[in-house]
Amino acid sequence: xxxxxAILKRPPVVLWGILLAALWQAVGLWSDLRHSPYLAGxxxxxxxxxxxxxxWWGWPGPRPWRRRPGLVLAWxxxxxxxLGATGDLNVLRHAALALALAALWNWRPERLxxxxxxxxxxxxxxxxxxxxxxxxxxxxxLRWVAAVTLATAGIWNVFQEKRGGHDN
Amino acid sequence: xTTSAKSRWLWVGLGLVVLLTMLWDAMPLPxxxxxxxxxxxxxxxxxxxxxxxxxxxxxxxxxxxxxKRLYAxxxxxxxxxxxxxxxxxHVVHDPQYCLRGAGWQLVSQHPVALGAGEAMLSRFxxxxxxxxxxxxxxxxxxRHASPLRYWWQAxxxxxxxxxxxxxxxLVIVQPFDEEPMDWHYLTTNFLPLxxx
Numbered sequence: 001x002x003x004x005x006a007i008l009k010r011p012p013v014v015l016w017g018i019l020l021a022a023l024w025q026a027v028g029l030w031s032d033l034r035h036s037p038y039l040a041g042x043x044x045x046x047x048x049x050x051x052x053x054x055x056w057w058g059w060p061g062p063r064p065w066r067r068r069p070g071l072v073l074a075w076x077x078x079x080x081x082x083l084g085a086t087g088d089l090n091v092l093r094h095a096a097l098a099l100a101l102a103a104l105w106n107w108r109p110e111r112l113x114x115x116x117x118x119x120x121x122x123x124x125x126x127x128x129x130x131x132x133x134x135x136x137x138x139x140x141x142l143r144w145v146a147a148v149t150l151a152t153a154g155i156w157n158v159f160q161e162k163r164g165g166h167d168n
Numbered sequence: 169x170t171t172s173a174k175s176r177w178l179w180v181g182l183g184l185v186v187l188l189t190m191l192w193d194a195m196p197l198p199x200x201x202x203x204x205x206x207x208x209x210x211x212x213x214x215x216x217x218x219x220x221x222x223x224x225x226x227x228x229x230x231x232x233x234x235x236k237r238l239y240a241x242x243x244x245x246x247x248x249x250x251x252x253x254x255x256x257x258h259v260v261h262d263p264q265y266c267l268r269g270a271g272w273q274l275v276s277q278h279p280v281a282l283g284a285g286e287a288m289l290s291r292f293x294x295x296x297x298x299x300x301x302x303x304x305x306x307x308x309x310x311r312h313a314s315p316l317r318y319w320w321q322a323x324x325x326x327x328x329x330x331x332x333x334x335x336x337x338l339v340i341v342q343p344f345d346e347e348p349m350d351w352h353y354l355t356t357n358f359l360p361l362x363x364x
Binding site (some may be wrong): 012013014015017018021025028036037038067071074075078081082083085086087088089127130131133134136145 | 323
């Protein structure tokens, strides 16, 4: 038996299947993000948060993919999906969506910050903010600042990876 | 293990998750409609009538079973809104989250004994307006005012397909008139709510 390479030329197709399942499970997210006052600007924050992954995929050339962290993220997404579906837990469905997206690009340690930055669009974070006595306007301002920062840093990180030849 | 074998296991995992999702969706949970209906509409010293939902409530509750009534008892008039989230647990929110989201600011809150359990009395202001709400969650056996505990109860119930207990309902009581409400008198003497 041949050992598996540490870095693949591209992510396996099954990750798109997991992302589709996560999107299917998180279908109510769009309504939540548009109607809850504490989630105002959440759709734009989600789009900004996804931008680095989109740029990574849109960049011409090879898409090297680290196998081990990618598989761990994919299994974590599946576990979150299973628990989210059986417990009817939106927070896990949303976490599964974040993990499925994270599995789709070449994992690097600094991208853990980007993954944690999913709080900019997670509806559960809006509830936590309300418990901290923050006003909806303050939460929206913080969301914008964090989402723009994450998108900028994430895209810069992709740029460095692609230009610097890391993992290529 | 080769990469293609690991991908194959991911496909198997994905298939299992899809199967599990469809299975859980196909198995309906016993609801709490009977529990909602157990609140008497009239008694020896009180009467009630159904109230229509406000448009914002109607939109938020959707298909969730609920009741909204105006009660008159011992000189007090108060509205009771109760929601059963069996069909859609996500409509049962932390009441403070909803009010804060609507621009209300929490001024004070304190727990109030209610029968063998506990409710939360919260006071809010928005500009020159003031509002009070007493809320709790009850499964017919226990009463508490913790959204996190509700979250856990509802989750455990779904994970076990209803074996973990009855569906808790959210009850919110608000004064109907502008006069101050004697909450202590209500929560220690109005038996239908204490035993609901």
